[in-house]
Each structure stands twice: as structure tokens, then as C-alpha cells.
Amino acid sequence: MARKLPMYKAISEAIAQEMERDENVFVMGEDIGAYGGIFGATTGLLEKFGPERVRDTPISEAAFIGAALGAASKGMRPIVELMFVDFFGVAMDQIYNHIAKAHYMSGGQVKMPVVIMTAMGGGYSDAAQHSQCLYGLFAHVPGLKIVIPSNSYDAKGLMISAIRDDNPVMYFFHKGLMGLGWMPSPPEATVEVPEEPYTVPIGEAKVVKEGSDVTIVGVAKMVYEALWAAEELEKEGIGAEVIDLRTLVPVDKKTLLNSVKKTGRLVVVDEDYRSYGMSGEVIATVVENGISLEAPPVRVAYPDVPVPYSRVLERYVLPDKEKIINAVKSIM
Amino acid sequence: MEKVEEIPKETLLEIYKTMHKIRTYEETLAEWYYKGKTPRFDISAGPIPGELHLSSGQESAAVGVCMHLKPEDALIGTHRAHHFAIAKGVDLKKMTAEIFGKATGLSRGKGGHMHLFDANVNFSCSGIVGASFPQAVGVGIAAKLKGEDYVAVAVGGDGAANQGTFHEALNLAAIWKLPVIFVIEDNSWAISVPKEKSTAVAKNSERAAGYGIPGVSVDGADVIAVYEVAKEAVERARRGEGPSLIEIKVYRLRGHFEGDPQHYRPKEDLELARQKDPLMNFEKLLLEKGIATEDELNKIKEENIREVQEAIDFAVNSPYPEPEEALKGVFAGGE
Numbered sequence: 001m002a003r004k005l006p007m008y009k010a011i012s013e014a015i016a017q018e019m020e021r022d023e024n025v026f027v028m029g030e031d032i033g034a035y036g037g038i039f040g041a042t043t044g045l046l047e048k049f050g051p052e053r054v055r056d057t058p059i060s061e062a063a064f065i066g067a068a069l070g071a072a073s074k075g076m077r078p079i080v081e082l083m084f085v086d087f088f089g090v091a092m093d094q095i096y097n098h099i100a101k102a103h104y105m106s107g108g109q110v111k112m113p114v115v116i117m118t119a120m121g122g123g124y125s126d127a128a129q130h131s132q133c134l135y136g137l138f139a140h141v142p143g144l145k146i147v148i149p150s151n152s153y154d155a156k157g158l159m160i161s162a163i164r165d166d167n168p169v170m171y172f173f174h175k176g177l178m179g180l181g182w183m184p185s186p187p188e189a190t191v192e193v194p195e196e197p198y199t200v201p202i203g204e205a206k207v208v209k210e211g212s213d214v215t216i217v218g219v220a221k222m223v224y225e226a227l228w229a230a231e232e233l234e235k236e237g238i239g240a241e242v243i244d245l246r247t248l249v250p251v252d253k254k255t256l257l258n259s260v261k262k263t264g265r266l267v268v269v270d271e272d273y274r275s276y277g278m279s280g281e282v283i284a285t286v287v288e289n290g291i292s293l294e295a296p297p298v299r300v301a302y303p304d305v306p307v308p309y310s311r312v313l314e315r316y317v318l319p320d321k322e323k324i325i326n327a328v329k330s331i332m
Numbered sequence: 333m334e335k336v337e338e339i340p341k342e343t344l345l346e347i348y349k350t351m352h353k354i355r356t357y358e359e360t361l362a363e364w365y366y367k368g369k370t371p372r373f374d375i376s377a378g379p380i381p382g383e384l385h386l387s388s389g390q391e392s393a394a395v396g397v398c399m400h401l402k403p404e405d406a407l408i409g410t411h412r413a414h415h416f417a418i419a420k421g422v423d424l425k426k427m428t429a430e431i432f433g434k435a436t437g438l439s440r441g442k443g444g445h446m447h448l449f450d451a452n453v454n455f456s457c458s459g460i461v462g463a464s465f466p467q468a469v470g471v472g473i474a475a476k477l478k479g480e481d482y483v484a485v486a487v488g489g490d491g492a493a494n495q496g497t498f499h500e501a502l503n504l505a506a507i508w509k510l511p512v513i514f515v516i517e518d519n520s521w522a523i524s525v526p527k528e529k530s531t532a533v534a535k536n537s538e539r540a541a542g543y544g545i546p547g548v549s550v551d552g553a554d555v556i557a558v559y560e561v562a563k564e565a566v567e568r569a570r571r572g573e574g575p576s577l578i579e580i581k582v583y584r585l586r587g588h589f590e591g592d593p594q595h596y597r598p599k600e601d602l603e604l605a606r607q608k609d610p611l612m613n614f615e616k617l618l619l620e621k622g623i624a625t626e627d628e629l630n631k632i633k634e635e636n637i638r639e640v641q642e643a644i645d646f647a648v649n650s651p652y653p654e655p656e657e658a659l660k661g662v663f664a665g666g667e
Contacts (some may be wrong), residue, residue: 030522030523031522031523031525032527033524033525034524034595034596035523035596040522044460049567056525056530057525057530058491058522058525058530059388059461059491059492059494059495059522059530060496061463061493061495062496063496072385077436077544079582086459086460087460087461089460089498090460090462090495090497110358123376123527124375124376124381124382125376125382125444126379126382126383126444126446127382127442127443127445127459128442129446129447129458129459129460130383130446130459144477168659176393179497181372181373182373182375182535182591183374184374184376185373188445200394218602263484282379303658303659304662305658305659305662306442306662308441308657308658309379309382309430309433309439309441309444309445309447310430310433310434310437310441310442310652310653311433311652312375312433312441312652312653312655312660313433313441313442313653313655314658315655316655316658317658317659318657
């Protein structure tokens with residue numbers, strides 16, 4: 001029986017079911033035990049599985065994320081939470097030089113079934129060190145799979161896929177989609193979630209709205225901004241197709257290219273910084289594959305500035321529905 | 333507090349005044365924080381959006397240390413830094429305007445509550461746990477290279493002492509004999525994780541032994557004890573004798589952040605926090621020892637209330653920045 005679940009409960013349910021299925025799965029991170037995760041992703045796990053398999057850690061990211069590598073090398077399937085992706089710096093060596101590369105460098109001798117889940121995104125005045133997305137940084141490093149769910153159905157299915165994957169998977173959840181009481185979330189992100197375990201394949205994008213005039217590509221919260229923009233554009237006779245990439249690595253080129261072939265126009269919406277990131281990569285993928293466009297592609301992304309604190313400043317730079325509508329109109 | 337009689341009355345009253353100002357400020361800010369956030373708590377609503385980490389109960393750490401600092405000394409704080417900011421002499425009006433996200437704020441609304449910068453008094457802080465320690469080492473290097481006598485104070489919570497930065501910075505400061513004071517403000521909680529479950533030693537001051545520097549643990553319920561310990565460490569640093577580590581045991585009167593339900597925290601711990609309230613303890617001491625009269629203290633309280641209210645009024649009445657300001661100032665030397 002499907003019931004509606006907020007994203008945070010869908011994630012914790014996925015982890016719980018995998019922990020029941022496979023005794024090698026365990027969780028480590030800051031405040032993931034009694035607190036249930038600052039964004040609720042580990043709600044109820046400590047009560048179910050105890051402190052040996054749901055391990056609250058000191059504020060020692062280099063140590064516990066590095067430890068995930070060691071545990072994985074002995075056949076465990078660790079899930080570690082990096083509380084805010086903004087905090088990655090202290091543990092980055094373990095992530096990008098070790099966890100990401102161990103399989104390759106060892107000539108395939110070592111598998112790294114590690115899930116690093118982390119909170120991203122702003123929009124609530126938490127300023128420059130607590131509001132970034134940064135998935136582009138991780139997607140840049142070979143060896144890390146990158147998934148970014150936008151609703152609770154995908155959140156559960158992608159988490160189960162991530163845990164079962166033999167490779168390191170970075171699992172990004174947007175704080176503003178989790179369905180927490182204190183953080184507003186679009187109601188659309190809380191959808192029906194089957195009780196039984198299921199997977200959403202890593203590497204498959206989803207066409208969330210069909211259209212024939214322009215393709216709008218995004219992930220996480222930007223999918224909703226794109227959908228709301230598409231709704232408005234529809235009224236003006238512009239048919240926008242909206243694609244939720246869901247996975248940045250490996251990226252679903254087929255869905256992307258088929259859509260742009262059909263529409264001939266492309267707008268990429270990115271809550272991560274504009275330069276050298278996802279938006280450029282998506283456009284490059286389209287261009288490299290020789291898709292002819294009727295107008296230059298447009299990026300609606302975070303300008304290359306740190307996330308400002310003041311609400312008026314943050315709203316000005318954050319991509320949103322209005323900016324997407326303007327971008328689409330600029331190429332029609 | 334046996335040394336209290338050796339300290340000039342005017343110093344004692346200054347200590348009291350700053351502690352009380354901090355408390356008044358934090359409690360007033362809390363009231364403002366919940367405006368627009370009731371009945372449904374929404375972190376992004378109201379005149380103060382985002383997270384707010386208040387320092388009520390921890391005033392003695394800031395005041396005890398900062399009483400020995402000059403404006404040219406650097407203090408690098410944490411995400412919970414209002415008390416240190418006020419004790420270090422950060423402009424209260426501009427700080428408040430920053431927290432309200434206004435154009436008149438310290439950083440024109442770009443930094444916010446966790447990222448307060450006041451170069452006039454060499455104050456900074458950050459939202460990244462453990463970031464302060466190596467930065468203070470750099471200030472110490474600058475002092476040494478420039479042949480000047482300023483010192484650097486790095487503040488971190490007990491949770492921060494489990495970051496690699498803490499250990500690496502202590503070692504660097506020790507081998508280079510830098511004028512750095514490492515302050516661990518131990519409130520026993522790294523959000524929900526209690527210190528006994530995160531830290532292998534009972535006292536972080538013991539970790540100083542690993543780097544061959546002095547390490548002292550002091551009870552933050554007694555501001556004079558903190559004052560004495562900090563005095564020694566700052567003087568030692570100024571004399572060129574190198575770094576020290578001070579652990580100050582404090583108690584958090586509020587949650588980790590405003591809105592934290594604290595369901596992980598035993599009731600006794602909060603009760604203990606009230607007993608260990610450094611402001612109440614010090615007030616009692618001043619009165620009992622006849623150092624100050626109730627009238628004198630009331631006068632100080634009124635001044636503080638007025639000053640805090642002025643800062644709040646300044647913030648509330650200030651304009652928001654122009655939205656385009658968001659795009660400016662990424663690089664020095666131009667737009």
C-alpha cells in the first residue's frame with residue numbers, strides 16, 4: 001500500500017529496510033543517533049538497530065568518512081552522513097583521493113560500496129557556509145556516483161540503489177525538500193511511497209513534464225521551480241519539457257538528448273554555482289552530440305558569488321520560477 | 333573566587349557589565365527571533381531568518397578571556413560567537429543590523445549571525461567547526477614576523493577539539509612558539525552528542541601534554557577563575573613564551589540553535605546549567621562580598637538594556653541592502 005511520506009521519512013525507511021536485509025549496512029555521522037539526523041534522514045534508526053550499527057560520531061569527518069573506506073574494504077556497506085555538504089572540506093581527501101579512486105587504483109581489487117549522504121541547498125538565510133549545493137565539485141571527480149532526488153519516491157528508491165551499488169555514491173538531499181516541520185518544502189515533494197523496498201536506477205533521468213518547445217533541465221528543488229515556470233509558460237502557449245536529471249554521474253544522456261532533439265531549445269537550471277559546473281556540463285553534452293539548437297542554450301544558475309545571508313540578497317541570486325520564465329522567453 | 337578582592341572594583345564591575353550585556357542581548361535577540369515564527373516555527377520566516385545559536389550561560393568564557401585583550405589582538409570565534417563578539421568590543425549596532433540582514437550591518441548583510449567580521453577590533457568567526465585554530469596560528473606567525481606583541485585567541489567548542497585542525501594547529505603553534513591561546517569552550521554538547529561519547533579524555537586541557545604546552549581546565553561558573561587563567565595565558569603569549577590551551581567548562585542554557593527541541597538532553601543537565609549560571613553566581617558574589625550594591629548593579633543593568641535596545645532599534649530601522657549588492661565584493665580591488 002502506498003502512502004504519502006515526506007522525503008526524510010522515505011530516506012530513513014530505505015536505510016532501515018536495507019539494514020534489515022543486509023547486516024553489513026550500518027550508519028555513521030554526527031547527530032544521526034538520538035537526534036535522528038539534523039534533517040531527519042536517520043529518524044528512528046537508533047531505536048531499531050542500536051548504537052553499534054547507528055553510530056553517533058565526534059565532529060571528526062576526516063576520521064569517520066575515512067573509516068567508511070576501511071569498513072567497505074572489509075565487506076561492510078557503510079552509510080555516512082556529512083551534515084551539510086558545505087562541511088566537506090575537512091574530509092575531502094578521504095572522499096576524492098581515496099574513496100573515489102580506490103577501485104581504480106587497485107586495478108579492481110577493492111570495491112567501495114560507500115554511501116555519503118549530505119544536505120544541500122539554501123533559501124532560508126543560512127549564509128555562505130551552510131547553503132551551498134556543490135554537487136558539481138563531486139561530479140567532477142572520477143569514481144563518485146552522484147544522485148539527487150527531488151521527491152520522496154525517488155528518495156527511497158535511489159537510497160536503496162545507492163546502498164546496493166558497489167561503488168561510492170554521493171547522495172544529496174535538499175533541505176528544502178525534506179518535508180521537515182521547520183523548513184518549508186513544496187508539497188509536491190511529498191508523494192506516495194510504497195512500503196516494500198524498491199529501487200530507482202542510478203543513471204536514469206525522468207521527464208516530469210512533456211513539452212515540445214523548450215527543454216528545461218534541473219535537479220532537486222529547481223525541478224519544482226521549472227515545473228512552476230512551465231505551468232506559466234503553458235498559459236502563454238509555450239510548451240516546456242521538464243527533465244529531472246536525478247543522477248549527475250552517470251548522467252542519462254539519452255533522455256536529455258532525445259528531449260533537446262525534439263524541442264530544439266535548452267535551459268539548464270542549477271542551484272549550484274554557474275561556472276565550471278552542472279549547467280556547463282549539460283550544455284556541453286548536448287553540443288558535443290551534435291544536437292542542433294534553434295537558439296543558444298541558457299543557464300539559470302547561482303551567479304558566481306558566495307551565498308549571501310540577507311533575505312533580499314539571497315532571493316536576488318537564487319534561481320527561481322521567474323528567472324526561468326525570463327530565460328525561456330529570451331530564446332523563443 | 334578567592335582572588336576577587338585583589339581585583340580592582342572597576343574591573344569587576346566591567347566584567348559584570350559585559351556579562352550582563354551579553355545575557356540581555358541574547359535574550360532580547362531570542363524574542364526577536366521568534367517574531368514571525370509563531371505559531372508555526374519556520375526557520376526562514378521573521379525579521380531574523382536562518383539559524384541562531386545563542387550563548388546564554390557561556391558569558392564567563394568570553395568576558396574572562398577578552399578582558400585581557402586589546403583591539404589589535406585577534407579573536408577567532410565559532411558559530412556561537414555573540415558573547416565573544418560583544419566582549420571583544422564588536423560594534424553592537426552594526427552586529428545587530430548584520431543579524432537582521434540589513435545594509436548597515438558589519439558585512440552589509442552578506443555574512444549574518446555565524447559570520448561576523450569586525451576588522452576594527454580584529455574579530456571574526458565562522459560556521460565551520462574547528463576552523464579557528466589554524467587561522468589563529470597564522471595571526472601568531474604574523475605577530476612574530478612583524479615583531480609585534482599582539483596575540484591570537486582561537487575559540488572552539490568541545491566538539492571542535494575532535495577535528496584534525498585542532499591537533500595540527502596546536503602542534504604548529506607549539507613548535508613555532510607562537511602567541512596563540514587556544515580556548516576550548518566546553519558546554520558538553522556537540523549538538524546532541526555528549527562529550528563523554530565523543531571525546532576520549534575527560535578534559536581537553538589534558539591534550540596540551542601531547543604538544544608540550546600548558547593546558548588548564550577552569551570552571552566557567554566562576555568568571556574570576558576564568559579571568560585569572562586567561563590572564564596568565566595571554567601574558568605568557570605576549571612574553572614570547574608560546575601557546576597555551578585553556579578549557580573552560582560552561583553550560584548551555586538554551587538549545588544548540590533556537591528551535592532545537594533538545595529531546596536528547598536530560599532535564600538534570602539543564603538544571604545543572606541553571607545552577608552553574610556564571611552571571612547569577614557573579615552577581616551574588618558581588619553583593620555578598622559587599623563589592624557592589626544592588627543600586628549600582630541596577631544602574632549597570634539599565635544601561636545595558638538601553639544599549640541593547642538602541643542596537644535593536646538601529647537594526648530594525650535600517651534599510652535592507654539593494655538586491656544587486658549580492659553580486660558585489662567577491663574579489664578585492666573592484667566589483
